[in-house]
Structures are given as structure tokens and as C-alpha cells.
Amino acid sequence: MGFRDVMHEKYKEILESYMEDQNEQALYLSQKFSRKSIEYKISPEEIISIHKTALMELEAERSDSVMPSFDILLEVMMGYGLAYREHQSLRTIQQELKSEIEVAANMQQTLLGTQIPDVDCLDIGAISVPARQMSGDYYHFVQDEQGAVSVAIADIIGKGIPAALCMSMIKYSMDSLPEGRHEPYQVLESLNRVVEQNVDPTMFITMFYGMYNTINHTFYYSSAGHEPGFFYNHETKEFEELYAKGLLLGVDKKTKYRQFEKRVDVGDVILLMSDGVTECRTEEGFIEVDTLIGYIEKYIHLEAQEIANKVYKELEYLQDFQLRDDFTLIILKRIK
Amino acid sequence: MDSCVKIINEWDIVAARQLGRNVAKDLGFGTVDQARITTAISELARNIYLYAGQGQVCIEKTEAVGKTGLIIISEDQGPGINDLRKVMEDGFSTSGGLGAGLPGVKRLVDEFTIESNPGEGTLIKAIKWLR
Ligand SMILES: Nc1ncnc2c1ncn2[C@@H]1O[C@H](COP(=O)(O)OP(=O)(O)OP(=O)(O)O)[C@@H](O)[C@H]1O
Ligand SMILES: [Mg+2]
Numbered sequence: 052m053g054f055r056d057v058m059h060e061k062y063k064e065i066l067e068s069y070m071e072d073q074n075e076q077a078l079y080l081s082q083k084f085s086r087k088s089i090e091y092k093i094s095p096e097e098i099i100s101i102h103k104t105a106l107m108e109l110e111a112e113r114s115d116s117v118m119p120s121f122d123i124l125l126e127v128m129m130g131y132g133l134a135y136r137e138h139q140s141l142r143t144i145q146q147e148l149k150s151e152i153e154v155a156a157n158m159q160q161t162l163l164g165t166q167i168p169d170v171d172c173l174d175i176g177a178i179s180v181p182a183r184q185m186s187g188d189y190y191h192f193v194q195d196e197q198g199a200v201s202v203a204i205a206d207i208i209g210k211g212i213p214a215a216l217c218m219s220m221i222k223y224s225m226d227s228l229p230e231g232r233h234e235p236y237q238v239l240e241s242l243n244r245v246v247e248q249n250v251d252p253t254m255f256i257t258m259f260y261g262m263y264n265t266i267n268h269t270f271y272y273s274s275a276g277h278e279p280g281f282f283y284n285h286e287t288k289e290f291e292e293l294y295a296k297g298l299l300l301g302v303d304k305k306t307k308y309r310q311f312e313k314r315v316d317v318g319d320v321i322l323l324m325s326d327g328v329t330e331c332r333t334e335e336g337f338i339e340v341d342t343l344i345g346y347i348e349k350y351i352h353l354e355a356q357e358i359a360n361k362v363y364k365e366l367e368y369l370q371d372f373q374l375r376d377d378f379t380l381i382i383l384k385r386i387k
Numbered sequence: 388m389d390s391c392v393k394i395i396n397e398w399d400i401v402a403a404r405q406l407g408r409n410v411a412k413d414l415g416f417g418t419v420d421q422a423r424i425t426t427a428i429s430e431l432a433r434n435i436y437l438y439a440g441q442g443q444v445c446i447e448k449t450e451a452v453g454k455t456g457l458i459i460i461s462e463d464q465g466p467g468i469n470d471l472r473k474v475m476e477d478g479f480s481t482s483g484g485l486g487a488g489l490p491g492v493k494r495l496v497d498e499f500t501i502e503s504n505p506g507e508g509t510l511i512k513a514i515k516w517l518r
Binding site: 096097099100103122125126129130133134136137140141144 | 417418419422423425426477487490491494495
């Protein structure tokens with residue numbers, strides 16, 4: 052007996068039992084039958100044919116008059132059958148796309164991998180979590196021979212694959228900056244030129260670039276329209292905004308960027324972030340800066356990486372584990 | 388036996404279906420396959436009626452090594468189809484991706500070929516083999 056004949060027999064049994072005493076058991080078996088037929092790709096119109104045949108075999112005399120009605124039902128179900136098969140094939144395509152994106156996301160992680168610099172005076176932590184599979188946030192550390200630690204954090208306005216593609220370009224332009232030390236404003240100015248020339252005008256990129264001088268413990272920074280960072284003053288226990296102003300990358304190729312500086316003492320903390328942190332949305336709207344600072348304050352005594360992880364956990368919880376934007380938080384804590 | 392139906396108005400679609408059903412029944416197709424064949428014919432004939440204005444649908448018995456089947460040949464000298472690849476994609480048809488249209492026809496039958504040149508017309512052959 053072929054598979055179809057088996058299904059046929061099975062269906063007939065269920066039908067026969069149910070017509071006898073309308074038992075729930077038969078209905079349960081029908082449910083199981085339905086799952087099995089979907090699994091074996093038996094289409095809706097075929098089910099009707101199975102029903103019709105079974106009915107005919109069971110009570111040939113009585114059912115004569117209703118039999119032709121099944122032809123109408125069969126015809127009507129045909130459309131459902133087609134939609135169902137299309138759904139199946141689209142699902143396969145979707146699965147393929149999904150695994151393709153997974154591969155791309157892994158490649159992106161490799162491509163963007165950055166090593167957290169190891170310097171005596173700084174404890175550095177970073178966390179970056181994409182909202183979808185691919186991230187539009189970018190961060191990168193560079194350490195030069197004189198001991199300065201540079202950090203870049205960028206955010207492509209937009210999410211997903213287009214943002215990720217755009218970010219790869221940023222990464223390559225950063226890599227191809229000429230050797231040697233660069234002042235933050237110089238880095239932004241040269242990236243701005245690259246972006247202006249190469250990126251679709253509807254794509255916007257914000258970037259914060261900072262350089263920590265480990266000799267004079269001063270943090271030099273410039274911003275291209277990026278989310279301002281925070282500075283935690285250990286002595287006064289107060290937070291202040293790391294003020295910086297500048298146009299987004301790629302808007303005007305002649306943009307000049309101002310550079311700011313901040314003296315850092317032992318215990319002070321610099322926090323840099325993407326707008327996925329500050330624009331963390333809950334049911335009630337964006338979180339308040341004070342709320343965010345509250346979370347940071349709660350953990351400020353911990354190690355840098357711990358602060359980053361804990362703040363992320365809090366905000367993730369606050370948003371019901373549904374990130375609406377890529378989330379990146381970088382923490383530099385002077386420990387010596 | 389006249390095995391072709393000229394498609395000029397909407398009622399000719401019904402005539403084409405009837406012809407398809409008769410041939411399918413004679414060849415011994417079961418009720419589900421009969422319904423599949425007539426649905427395929429409907430879709431092809433409706434496309435002729437809607438997009439080419441007129442044309443014809445022929446239904447014949449066809450044979451290959453060890454099997455017998457039914458072939459539907461839909462032919463018109465209408466405007467033709469520009470981007471076949473797009474048209475054969477799931478979810479493209481104007482009905483909004485309910486699985487009907489040409490990709491649906493392709494799924495209903497065992498073999499499907501389409502030739503179309505803009506300005507010259509469209510020729511579609513669809514075969515359903517007896518199981
Ligand atoms: N015989 C034909 N001549 C010219 N163009 C055609 C012909 N058949 C189909 N097309 C073109 O191909 C498109 C896709 O056809 P298809 O039958 O797949 O979907 P549809 O007719 O748009 O929607 P549906 O059939 O789902 O209601 C049509 O919109 C039409 O532009
Ligand atoms: Mg159509």
C-alpha cells in the first residue's frame with residue numbers, strides 16, 4: 052500500500068468512528084491527521100478528495116445527493132492549495148535568505164573585530180549588540196607607540212544590511228589613514244571627505260573620535276554629530292556631558308571639526324555610546340537622561356566591562372528584550 | 388475532435404475548462420488532478436483574455452516513454468511578456484501573491500515551458516502526466 056492509500060484508510064477509519072458516535076477521540080485523531088498531512092505536503096484540495104472518497108465508500112446509498120457538492124468545494128479549495136504551496140516555497144526562500152544573512156553577520160563580526168588596548172592606567176570595557184542580525188554601529192580602538200589610546204565610535208543612521216555595508220566602508224577608510232598619530236579632528240575631516248564622495252546622500256553617519264593621552268592624562272575628542280558621551284568626575288561624584296559639536300559625516304566635504312579636551316584624574320570615567328543607548332525606548336517613550344545616568348551610577352564602582360554589561364542588561368530589560376536600535380557602549384576608566 | 392478553443396470573451400474560458408475536463412476524464416485523471424488541470428487552463432485562458440485580447444487554448448493527449456499525459460497549449464499574438472523571470476517569481480502576480488498566476492500553473496502541472504517575445508506573443512505548454 053502506498054503512502055497515500057495509508058492516509059486514505061486512516062482517514063476513513065477516523066470518519067467511520069466519528070459518524071458512529073461523535074467521539075472526541077476521533078476529533079483528536081483528526082487533528083493529528085491534519086498535522087501529518089501538512090508534514091507530507093498533502094494539499095488542501097487533496098484532503099477534500101480523500102473525504103469525498105471515504106464518504107462514498109462508507110455510505111454509498113445515503114450520500115448520493117451531497118456528493119456533487121464536493122466538486123464545488125474542491126474547486127474552491129484549489130486556490131487555497133495554490134496559496135499554501137506558494138507559502139511553502141516562499142518559506143524555503145526565506146530560510147535561505149536567513150542563513151545567508153547569518154553568514155554575512157558573522158563576516159561582519161570578523162571584519163569589525165577590534166582589540167581592547169591593554170594600558171596600565173586605563174580599564175576599558177565595550178559592548179556592542181545589533182538590533183537585528185547586522186549592526187550599523189561601529190567602534191574601534193587604536194593604540195600607538197607613544198601609548199595614546201584612540202577610540203572611534205560611529206553610528207550609521209538606519210539599520211540592517213544597508214547600514215552594515217556602509218559601515219564596512221568606514222572601517223576600510225579608517226584602516227587606510229596614513230600611519231602615525233592623528234588628532235581626532237583630522238581623522239573626522241579625512242573620513243568626512245571619503246564619506247562625502249562615496250556614500251549615498253540619504254545615508255548619514257555620526258562619529259565620535261577620541262584620543263586618550265596616557266602621559267598627560269588628557270582626553271582629546273571631536274564629534275561629527277554623534278551622541279554626546281558622559282564624563283564621570285570621581286571626586287565630585289557628578290556626571291557631565293562630554294560636549295562636542297560638529298556636522299554629520301558626508302554632508303559637506305569642507306566641514307571643519309573642532310577639537311575639545313578634558314583632563315582625566317584617577318577614578319574618572321569616560322562613557323561613549325551610540326543613540327541605541329540614549330534613545331532606548333520603552334512603552335512610555337524615550338528614557339530620560341537622568342534614568343540612564345542612574346543606571347550607570349549604580350554600577351560605576353565596578354570594572355569597566357562589568358559596567359557596560361550591567362547597563363546593557365538593565366536597558367535590555369527595560370525594553371522587554373526588544374532592541375529597537377543597535378546598542379554600543381564604551382567605557383574608559385582611569386585606574387592609575 | 389476539435390481540441391482547441393478560441394479565447395475571445397470571458398465565456399470562452401469556461402469552454403476551455405470544459406474541454407480540458409473532458410479530455411482529462413477520458414484519459415483517466417482523478418478528480419483532484421482534473422481540478423488542477425482545469426485551474427491551470429483557467430489561469431492561462433484568463434491571461435489571454437486579459438492581456439492578449441485573443442488567442443487559443445488547445446488540449447491534447449501526449450505520450451512519452453512509458454507515460455501518458457495531457458498537454459495544454461496556450462497561444463496568442465498579443466503584446467508578449469517583457470520580463471519572464473520576474474513573472475515566474477512567486478508573489479509577483481497582480482493578484483497579490485496568492486499563489487495563482489503563472490507560478491501557480493507551473494506548480495499544478497509536471498512540465499511547464501513558456502516562450503514570449505515582446506510584440507510577438509506568448510506560447511505556453513504545460514503537461515500533466517497520469518500517475
Ligand atoms: N498571455 C499574455 N500576454 C501578455 N502578457 C501576459 C500574458 N500572460 C501574463 N502576462 C503578463 O504577466 C503578468 C503575470 O501574469 P500572472 O498570470 O502570473 O499574474 P496576473 O495575471 O497578474 O495575476 P493573477 O493571474 O494572479 O490574477 C501579467 O500581469 C501580465 O502582465
Ligand atoms: Mg493571470
